[in-house]
Amino acid sequence: MRRAVVRGGDDAAAGAGGGCGGGGAAAQRAVAGVVHHGVHGGGADGEQRGAAPVCGAGAEWISGASGESAAGVCGGGGGCSRGAGAPVVPESLPLGGRDARDGLGGVARQRRGAGGAERVLAGGAGAGAGEEAAVTDPIRVVDVSFRYGRHRALDGLSLSVPGGAICGLIGENGAGKSTTFGILAGWLRPGTGHAEVLGQSPLRLHRLRGAVGIMPQDADFPAAMPIVAELSHYARLQGAGAREARRMAEEALDRVGLADAKGRRGSELSHGMRKRVAFAQATLGSPRVVLLDEPTNGLDPRHARLVKDLIAGLAPAATVLISSHQLQDLQELCTHAAYIHGGRLLRAEALDVLTARNAEVHVRLVAPPDPGAMEAVAGALGAGGTARLAGEWLVCGHGGGMAVHDAVGCVTRALLEAGVGFVEVRPGGSLEASFLESTGGSGAGV
Incomplete structure (x- = not known):
């Protein structure tokens, strides 16, 4: 049994000798019945990250290979043991399209969830410890602090999704993003406050077998085990039988373009392949909550x-929480966003509110227009229409x-009629x- 190794990151534990001294054990994984403690790569926040691909960490399970007890990190599900009842066979991952973004107004935004009920993204600017979201929100963080x-690293963070x-x-390096992920995954125990995933403490995610999928930023895999065997192992821990687990693993690898590489071992994977295997593992089965830390970092286009x-x-x-420095990717994917800075929540709203999607049109110009062209654009937008320059962009408000x-x-019609060239709208x-x-214009390292 190998001990967890902790290496200080960029901001890890200021005043703590460069190591991460916070509470919570390193993520662990079991390979062929042997417990391997996750290796912590530090990270910008000094957060605890499991080296292995983990899903619903914090569960206790019995390895099917040797019966050796481990603090498990699989498929949201623990409570597994050899010969434990009839297997629960998860459905395959739904791949249907997502709802179009709602065209809501300028206050706290709402979105219709899978069950049809309206949900509000709570914890926006000024949200305090007492402003808790409805218990139906799948992801909740309430007044959480962590050192x-x-x-x-976190200073009274409150957020619900x-x-x-x-x-x-979204946050700068050291803002607390991966610490938040570590707490939601059950790898870290909050110093104060509490978190919930699907109504459960993250420390008890074993009660939600297969319902929570987690992709850490730096996933690693057993050097000698074929990746299809490892994913089959995680599917078994969700409750699938051997044949069903193999089918789930192969389908997951096929989705990420690795059907021809299923026999490769961990030591034979490139960085990009490891990222895709980790994503396949996190979305194995039909998870209801998926946590993704830098899912596209290092992938080719x-x-x-x-x-x-x-x-x-x-x-x-599923409800998805993504941490990424690729803000253009997040703008393309997300329905909501939360800004954190210095361990605190700055703002959390629907993306259409954050970007003024329903109130402005932004045009990237070839050259600055003359005042007459700007007046024409403002007039085209009717009473109250505006047009102002912001660098190379023309911001048109309606x-x-x-x-x-x-x-x-x-x-665009007004610009063309005025002979103004533009390259993006x-x-x-x-x-x-x-x-x-x-954040007041900061953002180095975002």
């Missing part, structure tokens, strides 16, 4: 596109009084600009 030694949403967790399409297909059947496609049509601004504005 690595003397370094406070509505059912069926794809929510981006073709496979990044593949993974993004698969993420989009998870909702609304206050939400027009449908998005109508506003885009009015702006998009409803609303960029997620990056919104985040930088919320």
Whole structure:
């Protein structure tokens, strides 16, 4: 049995000797009945990250290979043991399209979840410990604080994610993103406050067999085990029989473009292949909550596109929380976003509110227009229409009084008639600009 190894990251445990001294054990995995403790790569927040691909960490299970007890990290499910009752056979991963973004107004945004009920993304700017979301929200973090030694990684963080949403967790290096993931995964125990996933404490995710999938940023795999065997192992831990588990594993690998590589061992995988195997593991079966930490980091454009399409297909059947520095990817994928800074929540709303999608049209210009052209654009948007320059962008406001496609049509028509050249048009601004504005213009390392 190997002990967990902890290496200090960029901001890990300031004043704590460079190691991560916070509570919570390293993620663990079992391979062929032997417990391997996860290796912690540090990370920008000094968070605890399991080296193995983990799913629903914190469960206790009995290895089918040797009967050796382990603090398991599989398929959201523990409580597994050899010969334990009839297997539960999960359905295959739903790959249908997700709902279109709601065209809601300027207050806290709502989205219809898988069950049809309206959900509100709570914990926005000014949210306090007492402002808890409805218990039906699949992901909840309430007034959570966490320290690595003397370094406070989270400082009273409160956040809830509505059912069926794809929510981006956005912050600079050291903001606390991966610490938040570690707490939701059950790898870390909050110092104060509490978290819930599908109504359960993350420390008891074994009660939610197969319902929670987790992809850590730096997943690793057994050097000598074929990846199809490892994914089959995780499917067995969800309750599937041997034949069904093999089918689930092969389908998961096929979805990420690795059908021809199923016999490869962990030592034979490139970085990009490891990322795709980790994603396949996190979405094995039919998870209701999926946590993804930097899912497209290091992927080539073709496979990044593949993974993004698969993420989009998870909702609304699953609720997805994504941490990523690729804000353009998050703007494309997410229905909601939450900004965190210094371990605190700055803002959490639907993406259309954060980017003013329903109130503005942004046009990237070839050259600055003359005042007459800007007046023509503002006039085309009707009473209250505005047009202002922001660098190379022309920001055209219509206050939400027009449908998005109508506003885009009015702006582009006015620009063409005025002879103004442009290279890009998009409803609303960029997620990056919104985040930088919320953080006072900082954002190095986002």
